[in-house]
Amino acid sequence: MHEAEVIQHESTILHVYEEIPTISSPILGDVGILTVATSTITVMFITFLIVILCIKASKSKLIPGKFQHVLEIFYEAVSKFITSTVGSEKQAKIIVPYVGSIMVYLLVANLLPMLPGVASLYVTIDGKHVTLLRGATTDFNTTFGMALAVVITMQIVGIKEQGVFGYLSHFIQIKQVIKGFRKSIGNGFEAVIGFFVGLIEIVSEIAKMLSLSLRLFGNLFAHEVLTVILLGAFSIGIPALWMGMGVLVGVVQSIVFVALVTVYYSMVLKKEH
C-alpha cells in the first residue's frame, strides 16, 4: 500500500516533468523573415489589450470617471517614482512616457499568465500539446527584443536631448583629447584614458541590453518552471502560495526593470558624466 503510493507520486512528478516549458518557445510558423512563436502570439494578444487600454485612455476628460481615476493614480505613481530617481522634474517629464510604457507592458505581460484560463489554451504541434499563450517574458526572445527596443529608444532620446555630436562625443571623445593636449600633456593623457573609457561605454550599452533581458527572462522562466514542478510535487496548498509569489515576482521584476531603465535614462539625459 505504502509502496504503491510512492510509485504513484513519482510517476506524477515524471508525468509533470514532461510538461515543464522548454527554454525556447515552440515555433508555430513563419511570416516573411519574422518567425511566429507562441510567445509572439502572447505579445500580439498583449498588444490587443493595450490597444483597448489606449482607446480607453485617449477618451480621458478633464473631469475623470472611475476608470480614468485608476489610470491617473498609476500615472502619478510612475511619474513620482521616476522623479525621485532622476532628481529633476523637468528631466523626469521627458522620460515618463518611455519608462511608463515599459511599466505598463511588463505588468500586463508578467501578470497575464496568472489569470485563470490563459495558460489553459493549447495547440498541438507534432502531436505535442503546447501552451498557446506562453508568458511573454518567459521567452528570452521577447525580453531581448524589448531590451533592444529600450536601448535603441534610449539612444534616440539621448540624441534628441543633446544633439547628434553632443551625444556621440560621450562615446568617441576625440574633442576632449584635443582639448586636453592643448592645455597640457598631463591633461592630454588623462583625456586619452577618457577616450578608451568612452569606447568601453559602447560595450556597456550592449551589456545593458543583455543584463536587462537576461535578468527578466531568468526570473520569470525560473518561476514558470518551479510552478510546474511544485504543481507536480504538491497538489494542494503550496502551488497556490507559489502562484501568489508569482504575482510578487511579476510586479517586483517589472519595478526592477523600470528602475534600471530609469537610471540608464538619467545617465543619457545628464550633460555631465
Added chain:
Amino acid sequence: MQQIVDILSSLGFNWHVALANFINFLIILFLLNKFFFGKLGKVIKDRHEVIERGLSQASDAEKALMHAEEEKKTIVNSAHKDAHDIVVKAEAHAIVRAEGIFKDAEEEAQIRLGKLAEKERKVEAKVEKEWGEKAPELIAKLYAKTLAKEMTEAENNALIARMNA
C-alpha cells in the same frame, strides 16, 4: 561574438522571433507613449491649470467680497449718520412748527373766547331786555291769577316762601 550568440541560442535565442517581438514592442511603445501617457499627461496638466486658475479667481473673489463688505460698512455708517441728521433736523423743525401751531391755536382760542363772551353779553342783554319788557305783564298776570283765586292761609304762606327763595 559567435560565442555570445551560441550562449544566447542555448537560452532559446532566435533572431527571427526576437525581431518579431522587437517590432511588436516598438508598436506597443508607440501606442502607449502617444495615447496613454501623452493623453493622460495632457489631461492632468490641463486640470492643474484649470484648478490653479479657479483658485486664483476664488481668492480674487474673496478679496472683492472683503472690499464690498468694507464698502457696505462705510455706506451703512454714512446712511446712519444721514438718518440721524435728518431726524435731528426734523425734530427741530417740528418743535418750531409745533410752537407756531400752538401759538396760532392760542390766538384763535383767544379770538373765539372773545367772540363767545360778546355773544354771552348780547344774550344776557337780550334776556334782560326781554325780561324788562315782559316781566310787568307776567307779574300782572300772575297777580291777577293769584288774586282771582281764594287762597288759604297755608297756600299764601307757601307762595310767599317760594317767591322768597
